[in-house]
Amino acid sequence: MTPQATANSLFGDFTVKDEIKLGGEFDKMVRNRLPIILDPQIEGYVKHLVAKVAKHIPPQPFPITATVIRNNAMNAFAVPGGYVYVYTGLILNMKHEAELAAVIGHELAHVSLRHVARRMEKMKMVNFASMLGTLAGMLVGIAGGGSNMGNLGSAIAVGSMGGATSAYLNYTQENEREADHLGMNYLVAAGYNPQSMIDGFKVMKQRQWHISNTNIPTYLSTHPGLDSRIGYLQDRFKRMPPEYFERKDDDAAFFKVQTLIRARLTSADVALAYYMAIPENERTCLDHLGLGIVYTRMKQYKKAELSFNQAHELCPDDTLILREQGRFFFTIGEMDKASPLLREAYLREPRDAMTLFFIARIEGTRKNYKQAILTMRRVAEMVPHDQEIHYHLGRMLGESGHYFEAHSQLAYAALYGHDMKKAQFHLRKAEGLAKTKKQRDELTKLQETINPKPPEEEGNGKLE
Incomplete structure (x- = not known):
């Protein structure tokens, strides 16, 4: 398993300190250009849910920051420095809180494994301006709230379970497998039924046939092995205590x-x-x-x-x-x-x-x-x-x-x-x-x- 992030992690010239700085600058851009939900009932709920799951990830050298974006797409994504973004469309289309928690657990796994940071290091993008410029450029054309808003997840390339890939920072299949398994650990530790992760996958797969091409989670088209991922998660179920599957939803x-x-x-x-x-x-x-x-x-x-x-x-x-x-x-x-x-x-x-x-x-x-x-x-x-x-x-x-x-x-x-x-x-x-x-x-x-x-x-x- 890939090592967890620590305060002293260093991959070439891209340190955790750099990751925090990059994430903070990107977060400012998101808040300036995209419709952020400040309704205390909605924002407070998502922050509480993210914190509930994040409580079970290893200690991180940065706080986990949750933000809700008004967008109908079924998406969530994470960026370096512990910033997690959840679309209103994802909340609206899930059937239970546990399914939403499963997506959040998956995203937090990407954060704790520093998958994006590692991809940047492999790209040798150690210049702050080039890193931020890449992320900023991906926001061009989608900040106005038009039809392209649904492509934000694809553009920034850091989402995953319902989010996306890009020619720049796409996750590998191994990254996704790691995030699935680690996210499942977080989900179970937070008290949820492990079945909810697969149920969330199935909701996304079903929605593929009911939404326009601009809103289909890019994840579904770029990673067609969704059935195999459901399969290996079901294999894990055989090794889990039966009482985990008796947990009831509190929605x-x-x-x-x-x-x-x-x-x-x-x-x-x-x-x-x-x-x-x-x-x-x-x-x-x-x-x-x-x-x-x-x-x-x-x-x-x-x-x-x-x-x-x-x-x-x-x-x-x-x-x-x-x-x-x-x-x-x-x-x-x-x-x-x-x-x-x-x-x-x-x-x-x-x-x-x-x-x-x-x-x-x-x-x-x-x-x-x-x-x-x-x-x-x-x-x-x-x-x-x-x-x-x-x-x-x-x-x-x-x-x-x-x-x-x-x-x-x-x-x-x-x-x-x-x-x-x-x-x-x-x-x-x-x-x-x-x-x-x-x-x-x-x-x-x-x-x-x-x-x-x-x-x-x-x-x-x-x-x-």
């Missing part, structure tokens, strides 16, 4: 996240067709919740209210339903109905940033700015890089007469929304309003964030 959180992705992030027409295909007497509270969200998006508010009420009647204590029903009433301007629902959701789950966000906005509409600002600042601490949170915080500060803080927050909002012209505008406004030492310190931080210093030039052209 409560998984199904909630699927509902949010389907109802809020996919085409409203497609989501509506999905829910309408379910006989009314068989719809669960999450099905009614999904319908309520879809009808809200379609501005069919009477139908939406009916669906939310049905969801609430079936599951009156469900925190997500309370939150989303409160959010609906906020959307249609019925604050007196929204407020008690959101506050009940907050009492049940005080860490839900989305609930606090709408509680703050209600206080803002009531011009209770002191409480609104205090609450929205808490939300910004919980979700620090969300454009909408900083925008509404800036508006509240401006309406209450705190103009320096207002322009500072609006500058952050523009920055996170990738509108540099507007970010610079609000920065200049803030510069003219900074009076106190505290404000000048905050201004310095804002200036460094919006106009970071360029990285120092590499003296010898190689990674250090």
